[in-house]
Amino acid sequence: MSQTSDQMELREEDIASHIAMAQSLIEGFDHAPRIGKTAEAPAAERSSGIGTRRRFRSTTPGLVTKRRVPTGAVQLIARVEGADGDDALMSPLQATVLHALRRAIAISLAISENVAEHSGLGDLKRANLEGSLPAARKTEFSELLAADALVTLYVFGNATAYLLSQHMSEINVEVGEVDEVLTDNGQTALHGALWELDHDIATHATDDARLVGTVCAFAEALMEKVALRATTAPRLEAFAAAAWHVEADDFTVRGFTPASAAKSTKLTMTFKKPNEVVGNHIAKYQSMKLAKMLMAYDFDRRLNPFADLGGFIFTFMGDGAPGTGKTTLIQMMAGLISEYCDNAGFPFRYQNLSTDNIDSYQGKSGQNAKAFINNIIDPSVIGFGTIDDIDQLAGKRGDRQSSAGQLEITAVLMESFAGANTVVRGNCTFGMFSNYPENVDDALRQRAGARFLVDGPQTRDDYVDILYLLMGKNHDIPLGDHTVFEAQAIKKAVAASFAGHAKPHEAGLLEVYNAVQAEIGALDTINKLGTYLKAIQEADPRFTGRAIKNITDAVKVRAMDFELPDEWMEQPDLFLFKDYDTKKAMIEDMRQPITVEMVVQEINRYADSEFRYADKSDEVAIENMVRDFERNEEAKKRYLGSEHG
Structure with a gap:
């Protein structure tokens, strides 16, 4: 360097x-x-x-x-x-x-x-x-x-x-x-x-x-x-x-900042190609974009033009039911970054924070989490950190079932992702994944700047594609009237997915949206959009100023709604090896104007996820209380029955 x-x-x-x-x-x-x-x-x-x-x-x-x-x-x-x-x-x-x-x-x-x-x-x-x-x-x-x-x-x-x-x-x-x-x-x-x-x-x-x-x-x-x-x-x-x-x-x-040799992590995971990720169109598209965004990092300036211009995803959360493709998404993104880094000669470091890092010794779990963060944010490498099953790893404050080690990890992640000393250079990103995001601490979940709904295959074409992919080659069953992976054409699929968020998906949010539109008309000004945001906050007090920041960051990402050309990754001299100011100018030339439609879609996408988490969280809490009441009633019956017997 x-x-x-x-x-x-x-x-x-x-x-x-x-x-x-x-x-x-x-x-x-x-x-x-x-x-x-x-x-x-x-x-x-x-x-x-x-x-x-x-x-x-x-x-x-x-x-x-x-x-x-x-x-x-x-x-x-x-x-x-x-x-x-x-x-x-x-x-x-x-x-x-x-x-x-x-x-x-x-x-x-x-x-x-x-x-x-x-x-x-x-x-x-x-x-x-x-x-x-x-x-x-x-x-x-x-x-x-x-x-x-x-x-x-x-x-x-x-x-x-x-x-x-x-x-x-x-x-x-x-x-x-x-x-x-x-x-x-x-x-x-x-x-x-x-x-x-x-x-x-x-x-x-x-x-x-x-x-x-x-x-x-x-x-x-x-x-x-x-x-x-x-x-x-x-x-x-x-x-x-x-x-x-x-x-x-x-x-x-x-100064008092540790230096570390720019060493890559030897990855033993099985990488997946983008066409092997069926469904999950927005999550797949944003993961592919983010992999290329990371490569724009300038090792001399220690800054990424995307982080400078606005639109870099430092933290994101992928949530969905078991079996919908979260692990496949991780394998795809890690594989892309690893391939790009190998081609450019950049050091790449991947690490997953798992339940093995929860320790019974006081303070050790927090140390493990801090070591994980420091390993990934090292400015001398391109870093990708994942926290799979974060609902099991990071404790929810106020939850009596959360261990001291889990709460230590929560505190470290909150401070590292959006603390007073957090510096986003654009050389790394952190992905949090969960089947049950409603069990993640609210404040920690809101530190995820982007939301990837990992809902797996959705359409008939998606199911045909995934069956074809997993069946392999050792059979003679005819394909029939179907063009393989046509439904996975990313640009077309993503455009349709984004357009689908012109209106909310969650029933509670749709009710708020309809009420606001009936009162003030189409959401086509900053004033009306702000009115909609306030109405969401009144319906869900957890929808705070941090949510607005995450939404505006997502809108800025949409303004960068382009993929860096594959040739720039394959031939590093075209982009990756250029100086910082040249790279920044090349990116600015590709930036798109922000539209009202983008803002409405991102408000709905983010608010949908919060309503989805809140509804699930409330439902789980209600079910637990009902079970407790039922147990109390049953215990009373048995106790009274034994007295009379």
């Missing part, structure tokens, strides 16, 4: 000037812990069920010693080399870990030095050494030193996690919270962090895979702790407002 205008290039010679210091730190130093537990603390206290700490081993092959390592001594080279039992030779992966740690330390020192020059810390350090530091600036000096420590620690953790990310296996290691976070100055901070890393390796790294897992888990935990401290620490503007790029590693530091 090319360097963006707000980035500074961190020169290789600047990093190289700190390699000697980094080497000395991984070879050995003494550190007296202040916050973290000392070496005498039993390992079991930190992680139940893990073996005791590993001993140090001589780095000289054949030489056996029984030396004691003093408390506080940190020798990372020896510690890492001892992570595979008694093998006298260092493994290639151990060497990779040490190289990554040394380079991460050097990068962190180089950036902290750069920040110090911009923040004025460099001048104050020199004045302090000369004994000429004014007393009035001692508080500033102390605050800048603490900021320097936080910058050094964060960049060290960030670079370590980034450099080792491609060596991670499926093994996850829990290292717990990082304790020894010191803010005296950058070097003391590194001493504390490396001391704790040394102890975590001793506790958890029983082989090479767990060694990498331990170091990466420590780096992530360190970044999280430091970023939390940074929210209230002063003097960090010089770091937060700038970005540095390390060309050799394609590693970018952007």
Whole structure:
């Protein structure tokens, strides 16, 4: 990726000037812990069920010693080399870990030095050494030193996690919270962090895979702790407002934002072609459009022209009865994005948040959900995240049957999809799918910007097409008077589907629509459309301002009611590889004007879904209450009968 205008290039010679210091730190130093537990603390206290700490081993092959390592001594080279039992030779992966740690330390020192020059810390350090530091600036000096420590620690953790990310296996290691976070100055901070890393390796790294897992888990935990401290620490503007790029590693530091290697997900799912999705015309059409929209993302600008112009779908909900094609829709969309990304050489990441992510440990379910979100929104990849059966995964607030883990997931999804810190870059989209959307928390459901009704095959032609598709080729049954897949011609089918929403489908909404039209006539002005929206809100109080935003977003999507040409996906030079402004201009040329018909159709489409959910939800609640009353009556009869008996 090319360097963006707000980035500074961190020169290789600047990093190289700190390699000697980094080497000395991984070879050995003494550190007296202040916050973290000392070496005498039993390992079991930190992680139940893990073996005791590993001993140090001589780095000289054949030489056996029984030396004691003093408390506080940190020798990372020896510690890492001892992570595979008694093998006298260092493994290639151990060497990779040490190289990554040394380079991460050097990068962190180089950036902290750069920040110090911009923040004025460099001048104050020199004045302090000369004994000429004014007393009035001692508080500033102390605050800048603490900021320097936080910058050094964060960049060290960030670079370590980034450099080792491609060596991670499926093994996850829990290292717990990082304790020894010191803010005296950058070097003391590194001493504390490396001391704790040394102890975590001793506790958890029983082989090479767990060694990498331990170091990466420590780096992530360190970044999280430091970023939390940074929210209230002063003097960090010089770091937060700038970005540095390390060309050799394609590693970018952007304040307290984790960097991650742009790795694709290896998908093992069976992809479906669009013609294998029968029915579901609007859902299929919007999924196909969205797959191409994602490809317009500009990695240099870190923004998608569709998100800039309005009309990008960040979150959507697909609902329908079991067996209507939700999984097939996911397989189709993931397949299209994967194919486009392979062709363009873009990294693609797909992940599904499933019920496996609900954990009995307090806070762990929320952590799993946050990790899923962060994995997909990573601006260095094209991302597609799905949440299948969201009614089972995310709890409904106020529902006594929702577990603490389910409620944690609900809170994370709500904050991530439409929270104060949500940034829609246009590089990813999230799809929520459910057979029972009425069981999804109202506020979470309304965070789905688009609604895809997945109602499966509807017409006679749809049923003939799906039978033909699923029968395969191993038969001689004649087709008869039918043109296969003609009914699935997407443009024609979608136009008919949209036109069908000129009037509401749900009985409750149709009643509101007819009453408003009888009073004010055709809905052909903003004033009349607003009157209709208010009437819907009076009929259903859950129809709030967020619903209006979702409707207007859907209308903007309709203004982008075109598919990017297939040739642009097949030949990336025609569009995908062009600069941001050129791509934006090409899209603007294809944009269509918004019409009254579009607005009415989208109001009806969205409101229909809300009325459908509300009706089902109310009906389910009524049925449950009726069952409770019946059980109470039956219990009374039995109780009275047993008394008389």
